Amino acid sequence: MTPPPRSALVRSLITAAEGVRRDLRAAFGPAFGHRVPVFSARDGHAWPAAPPSLTPRTLVVKALTRPTPDAVVITLADPSGAPLRAFPGQFFTLHVPVGGERLRRAYSVCSEAWGEVADVSLCVKRVQGGRVSGQLVDQLAEGARLDVHGPSGDYGLRPEAPAPSQLLLLSGGSGITPHLAMIRAALRHLPQTTLTLVYGSRRPSHALFIEELRALAAAHPDRLHLRLFVDDDAGEPWAGERGQLTEDRLVEVLGGHGALGDAAAWIGVCGPEGLTAGALQALARLDVSAARVHVERFTAGARPVTSDAPGLRLPQPVTLRRGAATWTFTAQPGKTLLESAVAAGVSLPWSCGMGGCGACKVRRVSGDVVLQEPSCLSGDERAAGDTLTCVGYAAGALTLELRP
Amino acid sequence: MLPVAKRPDLSTSMQTQLDAWGEAAGVLGQIRDPKVLASLGPAGVRGLVLRRGKQGVPTPIPASHSAHFDWSYPHDNPEMAELYRRAKRGQWDGDDLPWGTFVDPVSPEVRLLPDDFMAWDVLSRAGVKLDKKERRELLADTSCWLLSQFLHGEQGALFAAAQVTEAVQFFDGKLYGSTQVMDEARHVEVFLRYLESKLGKLYQINDNLYVIIDALMADARWDMKFLGMQIMVEGLALGAFGMMYQVSEEPLLRSLLKNVIQDEARHVHYGVVALREHITKELSESERAEREAWAFEVALLMRNRFMVYEIFDEHFEGLMSRATWREVVKQSPGLDRFRAVMFSRLLPNLREIGLLSDKIRPAYEEAGLGRYFTGLAADQLTGDGMIEELEAGRGAVLVG
Ligand code: FES
Ligand SMILES: [Fe+2]
Ligand SMILES: [Fe+2]
Numbered sequence: 068m069t070p071p072p073r074s075a076l077v078r079s080l081i082t083a084a085e086g087v088r089r090d091l092r093a094a095f096g097p098a099f100g101h102r103v104p105v106f107s108a109r110d111g112h113a114w115p116a117a118p119p120s121l122t123p124r125t126l127v128v129k130a131l132t133r134p135t136p137d138a139v140v141i142t143l144a145d146p147s148g149a150p151l152r153a154f155p156g157q158f159f160t161l162h163v164p165v166g167g168e169r170l171r172r173a174y175s176v177c178s179e180a181w182g183e184v185a186d187v188s189l190c191v192k193r194v195q196g197g198r199v200s201g202q203l204v205d206q207l208a209e210g211a212r213l214d215v216h217g218p219s220g221d222y223g224l225r226p227e228a229p230a231p232s233q234l235l236l237l238s239g240g241s242g243i244t245p246h247l248a249m250i251r252a253a254l255r256h257l258p259q260t261t262l263t264l265v266y267g268s269r270r271p272s273h274a275l276f277i278e279e280l281r282a283l284a285a286a287h288p289d290r291l292h293l294r295l296f297v298d299d300d301a302g303e304p305w306a307g308e309r310g311q312l313t314e315d316r317l318v319e320v321l322g323g324h325g326a327l328g329d330a331a332a333w334i335g336v337c338g339p340e341g342l343t344a345g346a347l348q349a350l351a352r353l354d355v356s357a358a359r360v361h362v363e364r365f366t367a368g369a370r371p372v373t374s375d376a377p378g379l380r381l382p383q384p385v386t387l388r389r390g391a392a393t394w395t396f397t398a399q400p401g402k403t404l405l406e407s408a409v410a411a412g413v414s415l416p417w418s419c420g421m422g423g424c425g426a427c428k429v430r431r432v433s434g435d436v437v438l439q440e441p442s443c444l445s446g447d448e449r450a451a452g453d454t455l456t457c458v459g460y461a462a463g464a465l466t467l468e469l470r471p
Numbered sequence: 472m473l474p475v476a477k478r479p480d481l482s483t484s485m486q487t488q489l490d491a492w493g494e495a496a497g498v499l500g501q502i503r504d505p506k507v508l509a510s511l512g513p514a515g516v517r518g519l520v521l522r523r524g525k526q527g528v529p530t531p532i533p534a535s536h537s538a539h540f541d542w543s544y545p546h547d548n549p550e551m552a553e554l555y556r557r558a559k560r561g562q563w564d565g566d567d568l569p570w571g572t573f574v575d576p577v578s579p580e581v582r583l584l585p586d587d588f589m590a591w592d593v594l595s596r597a598g599v600k601l602d603k604k605e606r607r608e609l610l611a612d613t614s615c616w617l618l619s620q621f622l623h624g625e626q627g628a629l630f631a632a633a634q635v636t637e638a639v640q641f642f643d644g645k646l647y648g649s650t651q652v653m654d655e656a657r658h659v660e661v662f663l664r665y666l667e668s669k670l671g672k673l674y675q676i677n678d679n680l681y682v683i684i685d686a687l688m689a690d691a692r693w694d695m696k697f698l699g700m701q702i703m704v705e706g707l708a709l710g711a712f713g714m715m716y717q718v719s720e721e722p723l724l725r726s727l728l729k730n731v732i733q734d735e736a737r738h739v740h741y742g743v744v745a746l747r748e749h750i751t752k753e754l755s756e757s758e759r760a761e762r763e764a765w766a767f768e769v770a771l772l773m774r775n776r777f778m779v780y781e782i783f784d785e786h787f788e789g790l791m792s793r794a795t796w797r798e799v800v801k802q803s804p805g806l807d808r809f810r811a812v813m814f815s816r817l818l819p820n821l822r823e824i825g826l827l828s829d830k831i832r833p834a835y836e837e838a839g840l841g842r843y844f845t846g847l848a849a850d851q852l853t854g855d856g857m858i859e860e861l862e863a864g865r866g867a868v869l870v871g
Binding site: 089114182442 | 489670
């Protein structure tokens with residue numbers, strides 16, 4: 068039962084009393100150590116960066132470094148000198164021509180990005196048999212131009228969000244990349260936040276950014292705490308800990324950590340599927356509810372659709388709804404829903420264009436959509452009828468609902 | 472890394488609070504004219520004691536002026552009609568500024584503020600030794616603080632311009648006033664955009680600035696609003712913008728300020744035109760003297776009291792006392808220049824509208840402001856003329 072609405076008199080009395088309380092607090096609070104924040108952080112999201120366009124923007128490779136023989140850090144900048152706007156935890160989608168095909172892959176930013184920056188660095192690690200990563204690691208040169216979409220994704224830290232009391236970051240393999248950006252940003256911009264990084268690699272020569280991490284920890288001994296692991300040292304020199312980060316091992320490593328019971332802490336997991344699954348289980352065993360854990364999944368490039376549903380070969384009418392407003396357009400065979408919408412002059416939200424960020428998520432009201440997989444949709448989202456326009460194709464007449 | 476203020480223990484907290492209250496009492500206690508005290512006092516309590524501008528919620532400020540309608544549409548002031556024509560042609564779009572410029576607030580090459588802006592020696596005598604990088608960080612925060620105060624002043628100007636447009640008695644002034652409302656909205660837009668997208672931070676309003684805005688908005692007399700906003704706040708802001716335009720090396724900020732300065736030059740010109748007539752012809756001597764005293768108090772409030780305490784609260788509380796910080800601010804060459812430029816703009820305008828009589832001059836002289844009595848008032852200066860003058864002085868400032 069809802070309480071009956073208050074009379075205007077009662078409301079104005081309450082407003083007045085609240086005003087008096089605020090006045091008293093503002094007048095006398097400071098004498099008792101109460102302090103209000105003197106500034107608020109702003110991330111400029113209200114002001115347009117580059118308008119999103121299905122045509123990727125071209126960035127130029129300003130510098131290349133190779134932290135290990137199997138990885139490359141690519142520093143990208145806008146050739147006109149215009150700034151890029153990115154936040155720690157976000158990724159860019161690179162469009163790489165490989166043997167006559169244009170393949171798309173997502174790579175996380177590893178440089179400190181806290182709004183507008185002159186350049187961003189992405190880390191690419193060679194994937195066994197990976198055509199794109201192999202080409203980038205072996206053949207990219209300074210001065211080369213790369214087509215990109217992004218930055219995308221809402222994993223990580225944002226200036227306008229309340230600063231977490233602490234960060235607990237679990238990384239495996241190249242999952243260190245977004246976490247390195249977060250560590251750099253937090254050390255500089257969130258002076259009250261303490262950080263713990265748990266990072267597992269297969270062997271010492273595979274571990275990325277170890278020297279940078281140790282230097283950061285040495286510069287901030289009371290703020291950054293490192294737990295670095297290798298599955299096996301394979302005879303190489305290694306100053307960290309040994310043993311694979313399995314579920315059981317993680318329970319042991321994380322047990323008693325202050326972040327577990329601290330609602331103001333930020334817990335994030337980024338790594339290969341095995342580590343992610345183990346970490347989620349371990350955290351559940353340590354009584355951390357799944358809702359508190361932020362997970363960044365790598366999406367490998369989505370594969371072409373293999374379905375032979377006959378509807379895919381025909382133009383299909385699509386109705387889009389947002390609240391009471393509706394738009395219609397025709398989905399063309401062989402084009403994604405997003406491409407068809409843009410060609411018809413209908414603008415839809417999107418960011419990465421490769422099924423990795425969820426920015427283009429819509430709800431399916433009726434009709435069938437075939438998705439290129441893998442994509443970032445979770446099981447819950449699929450069950451609720453969510454789909455992605457950037458990797459989705461209409462297999463019949465569709466009605467889609469946009470988020471308000 | 473710059474120091475971060477420590478959460479103070481009880482006795483430091485009490486001391487800081489006593490210092491703040493002592494200052495508030497000093498501000499209000501030094502006002503000699505009882506009418507001026509009646510006008511500034513309540514706003515002073517709301518701003519300095521109750522800290523209404525810092526409570527973290529929107530602030531309602533009741534207004535009590537009356538809207539002046541005239542159904543005969545007189546063509547009553549050709550100078551204002553001319554300003555209206557100029558203002559229509561002078562409109563610009565904030566989106567057209569070069570927003571694609573990358574701004575690094577701590578860049579040692581493209582400096583937001585010059586290196587010698589702060590009194591580093593006073594800081595280090597107080598035990599805070601900063602290296603090169605930390606100095607740039609503190610200057611970045613200081614720039615951000617200044618621009619935040621500009622923004623808050625612009626919000627005041629936006630609402631005051633709207634009120635003045637209702638209340639002013641000249642019909643030509645009403646049409647002109649509408650362009651000023653638009654101008655101020657654009658100023659809010661561009662300062663906010665610069666702070667949000669380039670500096671990433673917005674400081675709270677300074678308590679003293681709050682007092683002035685509150686006093687103006689609540690005053691029922693249209694000419695007090697004019698005097699406060701068009702002459703005092705705008706006049707001082709014009710000086711401050713000009714100063715920043717001269718010393719900053721950041722190209723986006725400079726082009727932003729250049730456009731804003733040209734608008735503001737019109738605004739101050741309008742204030743001078745409207746008040747000159749009114750004050751010299753329509754007010755009694757005692758009414759004139761009250762406004763003269765009011766302007767003097769506000770001028771002092773602006774000069775003495777902008778102590779950048781928000782930066783102290785952020786970085787230095789617990790490391791030094793508020794009194795030491797005041798020394799740092801007072802002895803900082805850049806802030807000192809700010810004060811000088813502000814007054815060289817303000818006093819000629821007060822003279823022009825008849826609020827710098829022989830009665831008040833000794834008080835200004837005592838405050839060390841006598842050297843600004845001469846100089847051109849806003850009605851003899853165009854925006855372009857002002858920019859030229861600033862450009863000419865630029866080399867000198869950067870070297871000197
Ligand atoms: S745009 Fe990123 S998932 Fe579709
Ligand atoms: Fe303005
Ligand atoms: Fe103005």
